[in-house]
Amino acid sequence: MPLISEKYPVDKNDLFITGLSMGGHGALYLFEQKPGLFRSAGSTSGVLDLSSSRNRYRIKNLLGLTGNAKSDSLLLMKYSVIGNIRKIAASGKEIIFSCGTEDPFYQVNNAFRKACDQSGVKAIYISAPGTHNYAFWHFSIKYHFDFFKSLVPDSSVLTKKIADADILSPTRKNARFIKNHGIKLQQVAVDVGDKRFIINVFTKKGKQKQKFIVVHDSEDAAFDTGLRAIKHGGTFIALENNENRSFYSYGSPKGSVHQDPNRMFNKDNPYWPVAQKIIELLKASPKELIFALHNNKPGGNFILDTIATWKNISILSDKDPDKRSLIWIPFSQPEPDQKLAKEISFYKKKGMNVVYEYVPQSERGDGSLSVYSSRHNIPYRNIEVEAGVRGDRKSELKSRRKQLKYLKAVRDFGIIL
Numbered sequence: 001m002p003l004i005s006e007k008y009p010v011d012k013n014d015l016f017i018t019g020l021s022m023g024g025h026g027a028l029y030l031f032e033q034k035p036g037l038f039r040s041a042g043s044t045s046g047v048l049d050l051s052s053s054r055n056r057y058r059i060k061n062l063l064g065l066t067g068n069a070k071s072d073s074l075l076l077m078k079y080s081v082i083g084n085i086r087k088i089a090a091s092g093k094e095i096i097f098s099c100g101t102e103d104p105f106y107q108v109n110n111a112f113r114k115a116c117d118q119s120g121v122k123a124i125y126i127s128a129p130g131t132h133n134y135a136f137w138h139f140s141i142k143y144h145f146d147f148f149k150s151l152v153p154d155s156s157v158l159t160k161k162i163a164d165a166d167i168l169s170p171t172r173k174n175a176r177f178i179k180n181h182g183i184k185l186q187q188v189a190v191d192v193g194d195k196r197f198i199i200n201v202f203t204k205k206g207k208q209k210q211k212f213i214v215v216h217d218s219e220d221a222a223f224d225t226g227l228r229a230i231k232h233g234g235t236f237i238a239l240e241n242n243e244n245r246s247f248y249s250y251g252s253p254k255g256s257v258h259q260d261p262n263r264m265f266n267k268d269n270p271y272w273p274v275a276q277k278i279i280e281l282l283k284a285s286p287k288e289l290i291f292a293l294h295n296n297k298p299g300g301n302f303i304l305d306t307i308a309t310w311k312n313i314s315i316l317s318d319k320d321p322d323k324r325s326l327i328w329i330p331f332s333q334p335e336p337d338q339k340l341a342k343e344i345s346f347y348k349k350k351g352m353n354v355v356y357e358y359v360p361q362s363e364r365g366d367g368s369l370s371v372y373s374s375r376h377n378i379p380y381r382n383i384e385v386e387a388g389v390r391g392d393r394k395s396e397l398k399s400r401r402k403q404l405k406y407l408k409a410v411r412d413f414g415i416i417l
């Protein structure tokens, strides 16, 4: 299993094991030995009681049966699934097993079903016309997968990699960066209605453990910065949205669904399950800082003079002549406290722009992650710079460098929580 985890994006919370025939026995027997390792297990046409096959499959030699009825039957029980059923009961976990009505192991599976009832094991048993062959296994394995999927309610880990422009773009060279720095990618899916959302989770083990998030898939420099930020360790989470800013393209024609993913961090938002999963993946807590990375539209409205007119917003430093680069700090008080004032003055000295957002606890808020964080006392800094021109390497690099420069200042200040 460590080998598999190294090669594929495996979520250790959602491991399942199943098998057919003697493999069905193997799967359930392993589950009995290590119930903590798996969420559930299954067997199809399983040899769940080895005494049914004592003279076959070299079982006699493997178990060292002597011919003494009493000691042989003890050994056969010791190594049989049915003989260890109390371990499944003790785990409290549900299992699934199936067997064809013409299968030579049908009676064994019926006996196992009875044993499940007697021991209080919650099990789904499927018996249907069929024998010990691939036709039955093709039929029954689908039920195993459906059952396992039902145990993972709103998310699953994808094993199939999707083609992502953020990674594959020839000008941004992220594929090489990921490879050279041994960064791992896990893709987590969240289903909302008929729409499936994918969250990319990049991780690197190392001395740094900070967390970065990009919710707007259209913001390339933010993505590139997040990736580079975890060079020496950390977690970087990026919401996949076919390179769009808003949720347009999932199952609906463009224009009919419009949701800014940075406005879904409210429990009553229809996309709350996606937001909730992001919060969970970030392990958001008052103890750790979250960096949100954003890029604003070149020539757009997101400029210091405009932001200054917004409600509850103050510009506490305008030292950077580039009015589209800034650090955004939400806080639960109308004015920064002493600790925060010190941090802001550090950024001012570095020639950065600082935007301060007062988040009153009583107001509903705008569903942004900054408001959510402030409400939940999660320390949060948003670093925002003007986007580069997609596909123009020089422009892309300029934007990325600017974002990394702001990020470096925050790290240099070294917020101690």
Ligand SMILES: [Zn+2]
Residues within 6 Å of the ligand: 215, 216, 219, 293, 294, 295
């Ligand atoms: Zn953004």
